[in-house]
Amino acid sequence: MDPTCSSESIYNLIPSDWKEPPPPPRYVSVFKAAVKDEKQKFKTAMKTMGPAKLEVPSPKDFLKKHSKEKTLPPKKKLERNEPRKPPVPLRTDHPVMGIQSEKKFINTNAADVIMGVAKKPKPIYVDKRTGDKHDLETSGLVPKYINKKGYGVTPDYIRKRNEEVKKAQEEYDNYIQENLREAAMKRLSDEEREAVLQGLKKNWEEVHKKFQSLSVFIDSIPKKIRKQKLEEEMKQLEHDIGVLEKHKIIYIANK
DSSP states (O other), X not given: OOGGGSTTOGGGGSOTTOOOOOOOOOOOOTTHHHHHHHHHHHHHHXXXXXXXXXXXXXXXXXXXXXXXXXXXXXXXXXXXXXXXXXXXXOTTOOOOOOOOOOOOHHHHHHHHHHHSOOOOOOOEEEOSTTOOEEESTTSSOSOOSTTSXXXXXXXXXXXXXXXXHHHHHHHHHHHHHHHHHHTTEEEOOHHHHHHHHHHHHHHXXXXXXXHHTSOSOOOSHHXXXXXXXXXXXXXXXXXXXXXXXXXXXXXXXXX
């Protein structure tokens, strides 16, 4: 008799809707994506049979003979008269024992702290809200240069150079005065200079009046010559007036 046909078979005890449970999920590392990206990056860079950006060695840096051999240090001459280390103490030698100090270190340290001057804190400045501290002395915020004793004082070499320039100018002025005396030059006074200046201006006005009275049409050679002559006189008078107005001291030669 087939056991599968019997109602009391053990196969009938297994429920028909039972399914095998799925296997547990495999472990996946949290660094899988990072490792994959790094691998892909290096794989892409090595597609050109090596790194994409590789420094080409210089032709001058070729391998020379004996370049990889290790160089030995120079031989040191052995000195027989060098001082030796002190000998090792003997077993019978004992250290000095029983030495005590009568100094009370606790009281001494306490007195030093009480009587000592308090140490001033180092000046600092804070430039950020996070509390970053920096040294104030080297920051340039302390006006220590303008408080120096010699700040703003003319240096000695500039003062000496100014004195030399002033002395040279005085010597030059004395030399000019001496040459003027030797050449018998006469200095015009302010009244004479003003009179000469007014006379030149008056002459310029007269010449300018003559120039204004010329004919409108310059159709002959004499008219052209007269106009040219008046222009030259006006130009010369303007030059003389400018010289007298520019220079306050005028010298003339005595005849």
